[in-house]
Amino acid sequence: MRTVSVTDPHRDLPVFDQPSAVEPGLDPAWVARAVATALEEDLGPAPGRDVTTQATIPAEGTGTADLVARSPGTVAGLVVVAETLRQVASRLGLVVPTVTFHAQDGDAARPGQVLASLAGPVQVLLVAERTLLNLASRASGVATATAAWARELAGTGARVLDTRKTTPGLRALEKYAVRAGGGTNKRMGLYDVAMVKDNHVVAAGSVRGAVEAVRHTFPDVLIQVEADTTTQALEALDAGADFLLLDNMPTPVLAATVTAVRDRQGRDAVPAHVELEATGNLTLDRAREVAETGVDYLSVGALTHSAPILDLALDLRA
Structure with missing residues (x-):
């Protein structure tokens, strides 16, 4: 397992090298831009808001969430998870959750497999949920389709x-x-x-x-x-x-x-x-x-x- 805590947006983030066995990896600057664009679509201009989560979940509440595969396939896009959490936490002025990865990009996943565990402010976890799922699900779908051709x-x-x-x-x-x-x-x-x-x-x-x-x-x-x-x-x-x-x-x-x-x-x-x-x-x-x-x-x-x-x-x- 690899635990990543992203607290400084200006440092060299290890998440863009791990969890990934894919070379060359994604450019961190590109990931940051893509996540920012996706969050603005969801939350509106910075800092934005999630009217449901921010009304029902106290800012001080903490918890843990698991990123889970619901169907079999090849994993890709886990590299966006920590950056999404970092940007959401920055928008909300809350602590950045930690991420413990149980898989890496390129791995085969089975239904029910936990790919990563996220721990920190529940507001951050829920606000980040759809953006990180959209990006990781899309990437994993492409990787899954490609793997079928590679096997053939x-x-x-x-x-x-x-x-x-x-x-x-x-x-x-x-x-x-x-x-x-x-x-x-x-x-x-x-x-x-x-x-x-x-x-x-x-x-x-x-x-x-x-x-x-x-x-x-x-x-x-x-x-x-x-x-x-x-x-x-x-x-x-x-x-x-x-x-x-x-x-x-x-x-x-x-x-x-x-x-x-x-x-x-x-x-x-x-x-x-x-x-x-x-x-x-x-x-x-x-x-x-x-x-x-x-x-x-x-x-x-x-x-x-x-x-x-x-x-x-x-x-x-x-």
């Missing part, structure tokens, strides 16, 4: 990737949750990797024109090109793409494209290994057959845009 791909050499189809304002949390579930992050945004898609090709006049324009303007970034036929994939290689996005290909076409690309590797200025990513119409029941074509990655938007939350609850001990 085990032993194939392929890995599951996320996409930019994330909840606005929560991308860092959701991509962190993908890592907690055993997946891999693709690009974080439009700024770090170039992805040449059909509209870019139309605008630039050709695949080569689009690749060369990116290379000239942003020479520091990797360039991925989308292809939905074998011919397009080879054209993208000739144009100098660093890696390929193979979109909506039936499995036989995908396998043929992988073979064609691998045959070209290491010659004609093609890298020794070109990373290949399958995407589009991917489902869990065909994940393994897609992976066995030899692609390096399967990118699945549903990890973040369609994952249901993991049911978590905060139970105040009697």
Whole structure:
């Protein structure tokens, strides 16, 4: 068990390294901003108020509450718990509760399992309840969905990737949750990797024109090109793409494209290994057959845009 007491908002908070086995972890500054935004939605502008809790619970009352998994899944987002308590306590002018963690991000949870115990002013615990549950439940849902794909791909050499189809304002949390579930992050945004898609090709006049324009303007970034036929994939290689996005290909076409690309590797200025990513119409029941074509990655938007939350609850001990 790990006990964390957060009393100074300016010190380096250990909660952002523990409880987490996920590297790299969430940025503490991002967590603070996300929690502040969520609390303002719930309580109104600082200091805000919870009219029910503050009317029925005395400020001096203390107690303990348990963060409990109601359904099986993979845990993520426990790193938000202490920051939420810290900010609520600051708003209310009360002592910051302590948190004892019984699990860490990336762990498998069973129904009824206590993930963390929170002790301190009951007002703080109840005011913080919905915000910490919203964030942790969302992250754990994404991690749970990702873990199912990771299990299906085990032993194939392929890995599951996320996409930019994330909840606005929560991308860092959701991509962190993908890592907690055993997946891999693709690009974080439009700024770090170039992805040449059909509209870019139309605008630039050709695949080569689009690749060369990116290379000239942003020479520091990797360039991925989308292809939905074998011919397009080879054209993208000739144009100098660093890696390929193979979109909506039936499995036989995908396998043929992988073979064609691998045959070209290491010659004609093609890298020794070109990373290949399958995407589009991917489902869990065909994940393994897609992976066995030899692609390096399967990118699945549903990890973040369609994952249901993991049911978590905060139970105040009697």
